[in-house]
Amino acid sequence: MPRPISRDTRLCMSLSGRPGNFGTRFHNYLYEALELDFIYKAFTTSDLPAAIGGIRALGIRGSAVSMPFKEACIPLLDELDASAAAIDSVNTIVADQGWLKGYNTDYGAVVSLLESHxxxxxxxxxxxxxxxxxxxxxxxxxxxxxxxxxxxxxxxxxxxxxxxxxxxxxxxxxxxxxxxxxxxxxxxxxxxxxxxxxxxxxxxxxxxxxxxxxxxxxxxxxxxxxxxxxxxxPVITGAEVMVLQAVEQFALYTGVRPEAELIERAAAFARG
The missing domain is CATH 3.40.50.720 (NAD(P)-binding Rossmann-like Domain)
Incomplete structure (x- = not known):
């Protein structure tokens, strides 16, 4: 049975020039598996300031940010985490009572992959x-x-x-x-x-x-x-980057870090 959506359900989203299904399927799979009252939807936009304003005004919990918005969104935010400020690039926005903070979870994913490989x-x-x-x-x-x-x-x-x-x-x-x-x-x-x-x-x-x-x-x-x-x-794939950075986004939005086995199931579902 699908999870019910109510007025209290938290919305997370993504902004991309070419929206895909991976993030939507990955996050929603984890929300359902962990019984979290969240929902995730992918969007694109031709009006970035209005889209960022919507995140602030509507109480959206967070947004992934992909090409071509990773740098253009920065002036529209209130604060940058050290992960984003150090490289002047944002791939994650977290909203807290209208305050928008930018992060970069791509950086940590690449560091992790260089080490693990x-x-x-x-x-x-x-x-x-x-x-x-x-x-x-x-x-x-x-x-x-x-x-x-x-x-x-x-x-x-x-x-x-x-x-x-x-x-x-x-x-x-x-x-x-x-x-x-x-x-x-x-x-x-x-x-x-x-x-x-x-x-x-x-x-x-x-x-x-x-x-x-x-x-x-x-x-x-x-x-x-x-x-x-x-x-x-030997190869390192973008799919590996996507999963690692998405897990960090999930933790930023929800405060929950899923176990490795559940992450693998979510990733397999998202790629299916």
Whole structure:
């Protein structure tokens, strides 16, 4: 029997340029399993100030924030947690009696994955992208002691700023370079996007790499991840990032941290 919704039910949401179903299914599965009086809904918007104002005015408990709103939402908030202030990027908003505080749970997810996958700190890597998620990824590499990196971004303003902020080189194009680790933080390969079948790196670069990390979460097996697996490369997937950061969001919204087995069930349901 579906959970009843009442006037006391707390609403959580997401704001994304391309809303997906993972967060909605993941959070609602956990609300039901833990008998929490919450509901989660995904949205997009062409009026970000009005959308953020709605979070404040309607008492919405929290919102995930995805591309292209991670940086644009910052002036509309009241406070930034250290996790967001350090990298000037927000992926989570928590509302408390109309006070909006921004967090970044992407950063912690990437740090955790670098540790759990035991990626060598002396590896030569490139991060392709320079948006809000790229800031979280590059900052995680920097703070975990990865020194031999470069930011690949066509936009010289954002690409150079991110590279300088993290102490890395900046490249407008990767060209024929063959780094040991390839990290994609662009929409290339994203399900439903105009470049869903596009590889973020060439086949030769993937073949020469020791590690491949694609932050794109949908599909779970992006073209880049599929190719890397075919070539026998160790991979870190966007699906892994999505689950870890979503658990942190869930805890921020509800004050409850689910057990690992329940998280795995929720993630499997969300991907189904």
């Amino acid at each position: 035991q990626v060598p700190r002396d590896i030569r890597f490139v991060v392709r992208g320079s948006g809000g998620m790229a800031k979280a990824v590059a900052s995680a590499f920097r703070d975990r002691g990865y020194r031999h990196g470069a930011i690949v971004a066509r936009n010289p303003e954002t690409g150079l700023a991110l590279a300088q902020g993290c102490g890395y080189a900046w490249l407008a194009e990767l060209g024929d370079e063959q780094p040991q680790m390839l990290v994609n933080v662009t929409p290339l390969g994203m399900e439903g996007g105009p470049q869903a079948s596009t590889l973020a790196f060439s086949r030769a670069q993937v073949a020469a790499a020791d590690w491949v990390f694609d932050v794109v979460a949908l599909p779970v097996e992006t073209p880049l991840i599929r190719l890397a697996r075919e070539l026998g490369k």
